[in-house]
Amino acid sequence: MKKTLYSLVFAFILGTAPSAFAQKSTTNTAQFVTQVEGIKEYKLNNGLQVLFIPDASQSNVVVNITYHVGSKHEGYGEKGMAHLLEHMLFKSTKNLGDIKKMLSDKGGNANGTTWYDRTNYYEIFPYSDENLRWSIEMEADRMLNATILQEDLDKEFSVVRNEFEIGENNPMSVLMERVINAGYVWHNYGNSTIGSREDIERVKAPQLRKFYEKYYQPDNAVLVVAGKFDEKKALEYVNQYFGSIAKPSRVLEEIQTKEPAQDGEKFVEVKRAGDSQAVGIMYHTAPFADKNYAALSVLDEILTSNPSGYLYKSLVDTHKVSSIWSFSPQLRDAGFMFIGAEVSKDKDIKKTREDVRAELNKIASNNYTEADVKRAQASISKQLENLKNNTIGQAVNLTEIIGSGDYRLNFIYRDNVEKVTLADVKRVAEKYFRENNRTVGIFIPTKDEIRVLPNEVSSKEIKNLVTNYKGREVEKEAKAFEASIANLKANYAEGKLNNGLKFGIIDKEIKGEKVTIALNLPVSNEKDLANKQMIGDLTAQLMNAGTKSMTNEQIKDRLDELKSSVYFSFSGQILHVSISTYKKSLDETMKIVNQMITEPIFPETELQKTINENVTYLEGNMNDPQSLAFAEAQRISSNYPKSSLFYTPTYQEMIDAVKKVKRTDLVDFHKNIFGANNGVATVIGINDKAKVKSSLDETFGKWNSKSKYEKAYPVIQNSAKQDKIINIADKENAAAVGIINFKMNRNHPDYPALVIANEMIGSGGFLSARIPMRLREKEGISYGAGSYLNISNDHKNESATWGYYAFLNPTKRKDVEDAVKDEIQKAIKDGFTAEELKTNISSWKTGRATNLGSDGTLIGLSNGYLLNGTSFDDFTTLEQKVERLSLKEVNDVVKKYIDLEKIISVYTGTFKK
Known part of the structure; x- marks a missing residue:
């Protein structure tokens, strides 16, 4: 079952602040309510619910506030208001001022999202009392004192519209929205969260302020503090900043709209430009709090899971569709299950639709x-x-x-899943999976219909359900781990297997005794890999498709039972292996991994399914503005023969290459190319060196490549100015990507200055660097814009690139081009200011400290050291060099490496109508 993110959940920063609301100040103290499995609940007299989730093994702290308001709460003329208000909450408050600038200056990670039942905002920072205090103060201030200015709202319209248009480019996103919209008659779940373009463009600040004042109140919010933090101080801050907010006098009435039983199958046909075909089906189902939701989740997995799912076997294995996936959001009211299937363009889509419907008709029986x-x-x-x-x-x-009713519902859902019986699965299959409860067809009058009425769960029932719930015994806490290079070095051990594989062990406990192993396995040489990138990619994809001892289905089932995951991917010269497991499951998981790498059988049926899936995916990208812009910029900025592993093929060339791959190609590639003898591995979660070495040796110690390993290096490519416009039919959104090549690696003396220059031009801060500030904040002509820097940490690789990107409305192409190049020219000619330099160095350092708190960063540092000899101290040394930078050094490096006369720019979209 592929759990995809519904494209209308917008987990992006959606700028601009809510309304000011004067209230009587009254101090109250958070009172302890209960503790459920490590979550401590407090409540303020004003109604604010507070949840603490302490975890000493973390180095970061997250503050997340959720408001019980989403697109469900919008009335006529208000479609998209909750989402627009989320954007506005990143603008300013009366007391603190510019929220976005403060977030930018502090670094870390922050975001806001809107969905059907809720809106949330969160900040993730390295733990300090000041970061915790500021986050809580800021969330309290923008709950009460946000400013909504019409001039800010006017600019934000274009940004939201641009975001709307990005979603309109994706065929499956459009189909999904239309199907869900047709499936609902009255309930607001049928409306897109991002809203109506017409409503968004007509809303005025006073109207938005009323919405804000009604819903952004303590009795309608839940504050979560998690990670590493001082609980006593956190309570003090909560009392200090939220405790002074009075409980509002208004009463929020529950939305009473109830979706009637559907009385016939519905059908939607969407005709839009694109290269991939799709079938989408929606069934009305249950609220998250309903016990049936757990049974439906189990049935969902039984139907769509790869490779054992009933629908997967009947539709994907038979090549009727390329892939199948499902989505069941956790909702407060009666929700839905959406099933999506991608279909290659050589299929008859109407016949495929009927094939899918025929299989859906079997679900109940x-x-x-x-x-x-x-x-x-x-x-x-x-x-x-x-x-x-x-x-x-x-x-x-x-x-x-929280949006679905109460945080404890997650534990109750888990308990319910474990209690699901075969009878429960058959019952919900018969109850919900009826023709007259789905949207894919037309109205057909029939007699004696057994109509499906959605189950309703009242707030009182939810309260009764969760009030005395105690949960399970709290597990042992993982020990604290300080996120610093010094601590990493103090808790690091390394070793080497007889076949040459090097490994590192980071002595860091992970919650739940989890173990993570990441391997980078370099292989072969440029000659032996000529014309074989697609073969290598598919070989890696099919390593878990079956072995001499286990079928694909048996592998997945056993790994699920062990709560383990294993992934393979191949790019360039490196086979990446990612293993996630637990201490108690490590031995058996590694035995399965050994089977995958030493005795894969690459079944012909699985190969054909994988080819179909890849072709469908590539067909979908052929005319996607964003994908095409980045790929084309990369392609025309380099000059390699098509056989080279550094060549960037067109999407059509990739499709042609995928279709040519044979099973014998995979068998030969695996036999002669893949191996672990030149690789590196990093292990987190277990600190027994003898155990780690033994486990790695038994799994990878005899797996050696027959092809001699010689690392290939890209040739430095000279850039020559070029502006290329690619017209794509009927796309609501366009993309612009620029790239310039130069000679540099991370040991170069100019590297620190260029890193910070790039921060100030387009990649740093909370959308406050020059390019995003100009395009999004000042002119409102791009939803997403910035710059990027690619420089190797291998001292032998001096091929480097810098570039910019922007996503835009096609009618704004010239405006975006002029604005981007104007900002670049200003940086070259006039340079930056001392204040910019100071602010960006500070936020850059905070961002690095935040990243250092993630296991992924620690793994990257370890594997970089083992593979390229990159010292851990380089992380700190770079910061020291950055701190010593002068403004002149930074301004000079821009002039030295960025030249408008050498930038290759690609524009993709519907520029001619």
């Missing part, structure tokens, strides 16, 4: 088994366990659970 149920429960349990043991992710994910 399929002969499901106990084994099906257990397999699905294991898969869902693994997902829930992994999320629970990622405290920062858990804190942000609680947004969805």
